[in-house]
Amino acid sequence: MAAQKTTIKNKTGIHARPASVFVQTASKFKSKVQITAKGKKVDAKSILMIMSMGLSNGTEIEISADGPDADEAVAKLVELVDSKFGEE
Numbered sequence: 001m002a003a004q005k006t007t008i009k010n011k012t013g014i015h016a017r018p019a020s021v022f023v024q025t026a027s028k029f030k031s032k033v034q035i036t037a038k039g040k041k042v043d044a045k046s047i048l049m050i051m052s053m054g055l056s057n058g059t060e061i062e063i064s065a066d067g068p069d070a071d072e073a074v075a076k077l078v079e080l081v082d083s084k085f086g087e088e
Contacts, residue, residue: 008059008081013057014050014053026044029076030067030068035061
């Protein structure tokens, strides 16, 4: 099990395009990947679940993974969030 906190940095938050990129990246890993924010925990491989969270700029999230490649999954997804999904 691995987990790390980060903050949404892109001005527009997590809308359709970054959510899609996040899900595509999370789906490359065998581990079960989840996002926790605002008291909710959702499957990070589901675009609908991520979109339903309404993650805006400045929202702190925790990315967690449980499985054979958990450390790599968390590191890659935190890096993706920190890079503002290449938007800025």
